[in-house]
Amino acid sequence: MDISTFQAYAYFFFTAFMVVVLYSYIYHLYSSQWKGKRDYEKYGDLALHDEIDDHPIEKISENDEKK
Amino acid sequence: MENRPLEYDYTVAKMFMLTTVLLGIVGMLVGVILAWEMAFPAVNTIAGSGLAEYTNFSRLRPLHTDAVIFGFTFSGIWATWYYVGQRVLKVSMAESKFLMFLGKLHFGLYLLVVVSVVVSLLLGITTSKEYAEFEWPIDIAVVVVWVIWGMSIFGLIGIRREKSLYISIWYYIATFLGIAMLYLFNNMEIPTYFASGGIGAWYHSVSMYSGTNDALVQWWYGHNAVAFGFTVPIVAMIYYFLPKESGQAVYSYKLSLLAFWGLMFVYLWAGGHHLLFSTVPDWMQTMGSVFSVVLILPSWGSAINMLLTMKGEWQQVAASPLIKFMILASTFYMFSTLEGPIQAIKSVNALAHFTDWIVGHVHDGVLGWVAFMIMAALFHMAPRVFKREIYSKSLMNTQFWIQTLGVVLYFTSMWIAGITQGMMWRAHDEFGNLAYSFIDTVAVLHPYFTIRAVGGTLYLLGMFLFAYNMYKTMTSGRRVEESELQSASPMGA
Ligand code: HEM
Numbered sequence: 001m002d003i004s005t006f007q008a009y010a011y012f013f014f015t016a017f018m019v020v021v022l023y024s025y026i027y028h029l030y031s032s033q034w035k036g037k038r039d040y041e042k043y044g045d046l047a048l049h050d051e052i053d054d055h056p057i058e059k060i061s062e063n064d065e066k067k
Numbered sequence: 068m069e070n071r072p073l074e075y076d077y078t079v080a081k082m083f084m085l086t087t088v089l090l091g092i093v094g095m096l097v098g099v100i101l102a103w104e105m106a107f108p109a110v111n112t113i114a115g116s117g118l119a120e121y122t123n124f125s126r127l128r129p130l131h132t133d134a135v136i137f138g139f140t141f142s143g144i145w146a147t148w149y150y151v152g153q154r155v156l157k158v159s160m161a162e163s164k165f166l167m168f169l170g171k172l173h174f175g176l177y178l179l180v181v182v183s184v185v186v187s188l189l190l191g192i193t194t195s196k197e198y199a200e201f202e203w204p205i206d207i208a209v210v211v212v213w214v215i216w217g218m219s220i221f222g223l224i225g226i227r228r229e230k231s232l233y234i235s236i237w238y239y240i241a242t243f244l245g246i247a248m249l250y251l252f253n254n255m256e257i258p259t260y261f262a263s264g265g266i267g268a269w270y271h272s273v274s275m276y277s278g279t280n281d282a283l284v285q286w287w288y289g290h291n292a293v294a295f296g297f298t299v300p301i302v303a304m305i306y307y308f309l310p311k312e313s314g315q316a317v318y319s320y321k322l323s324l325l326a327f328w329g330l331m332f333v334y335l336w337a338g339g340h341h342l343l344f345s346t347v348p349d350w351m352q353t354m355g356s357v358f359s360v361v362l363i364l365p366s367w368g369s370a371i372n373m374l375l376t377m378k379g380e381w382q383q384v385a386a387s388p389l390i391k392f393m394i395l396a397s398t399f400y401m402f403s404t405l406e407g408p409i410q411a412i413k414s415v416n417a418l419a420h421f422t423d424w425i426v427g428h429v430h431d432g433v434l435g436w437v438a439f440m441i442m443a444a445l446f447h448m449a450p451r452v453f454k455r456e457i458y459s460k461s462l463m464n465t466q467f468w469i470q471t472l473g474v475v476l477y478f479t480s481m482w483i484a485g486i487t488q489g490m491m492w493r494a495h496d497e498f499g500n501l502a503y504s505f506i507d508t509v510a511v512l513h514p515y516f517t518i519r520a521v522g523g524t525l526y527l528l529g530m531f532l533f534a535y536n537m538y539k540t541m542t543s544g545r546r547v548e549e550s551e552l553q554s555a556s557p558m559g560a
Contacts, residue, residue, distance in 0.1 A: 046231065051154075052075055
């Protein structure tokens, strides 16, 4: 296989792979919400409640116990 | 130890706010001079033929581009970083002497770079690579500034109270990493004096790449400078400032994450659209076109997310000039991210390339989107960093309409000019002889160049109103209480 054919295949499969990754990510975002693992929308509040004495949305010290 | 409650420390943010305003005026003033020079060539020698070396178009053009990109825009990026960064991470720079020192060092060295860039460009010392004109000693200084910024980003993240990083922080990090990679690779250069054992000036260099490779690396850089200088950090701003000012959380946080990864992946492949019909491999040109079109999706993902954030709150657009600036910014973002892909289609590009349509596209993006968003951000920050009300709401409204008119005059005239130019260049008679010579196009374009110059002058006028309003806010705006600063910014009549 010459180099340009190889490039073409590599390019095609890489793109296809990235598309799969992207759609899996969408699925992951929504499924975490249905399954109650993590509600991504709450992070929108990070911009609104940003005073230094506001309660953090997720405290840094909380260790990562599975919610 | 005094026992004051902990507060955010905006010292460094304020320093960069100052340079944003100043360099904005300088950069756009030079832009306006350029625009008048194109309409009336006599302006090139306006200061007399003795000084023509410093006032002619070709000497000033890189000064314009570098002043507005690396001066105005980057100052704006850093002003907002040193503001937003602390707030969404819920940690104050006052808590770390080291970070405070880094911030000030960042600003000081940056000023030094600005001065050396202005002086060297005016003297005509340049590597001749667009947006990468700086010679090697300045490049080294830029890298140092950049590393310091990186240290202060990750330093602040390291001592944060808030565990999750808000979407804006992702975009700032991407800006940092993206530009770091692009800048290093594109500016690989060999100082000729040292390599040749003493020939020529010590500050000159040649690129390590040559020919087509040089062009490819240059436009991979050039286009991604647009990505990581004009898009990614500005999106970082709008994701914070629009929700905060309107009191509405971002419409869909999930969409913001998705658009982030989409943008990161797609943008890096689009640079080939600057080199259509050139000597780079055909598949690379096609890839550049295809990825440019795909780029609409993540771009519009963010922009639509912003417009939907205003759902049910559209009365705020009418009521607040600050929200107006941001909504117009995201609208222009959508507009130029639709226009860009259209220009990247090969058949359209055959007409548009080298014409004024490209310049029109650049400026509906930078004037309508980048500069509007940066000014909105500074307007939002001003009451919070100075603890004073914005001096005048009506002045803001006036500025908004003057500048909007300026942008519209700018891009409409360049569209007509560009397409006319493209059509005239390719027109031929039945024997294949070109129908027009170059000077024919110049004569036809004269009115449009004049309209652009008028539009640019209006925009610059708006910049002066902006600077005046900011100055009055800082010095004589009514003092405000913390409680007035929750969402919508307080504004005087
Ligand atoms: C008062 C506002 C402005 C005016 C009147 C103005 C005018 C101009 C002119 C006359 C040119 C040269 C076009 C040519 O070579 O044919 C130019 C190029 C350029 N300007 Fe501006 N400008 C303004 C603001 C800005 C701002 C705010 C930015 C970015 C933040 C910007 C970014 C650029 C870039 C990137 C180019 C190079 C475009 C290319 O190579 O295709 N300009 N501008």
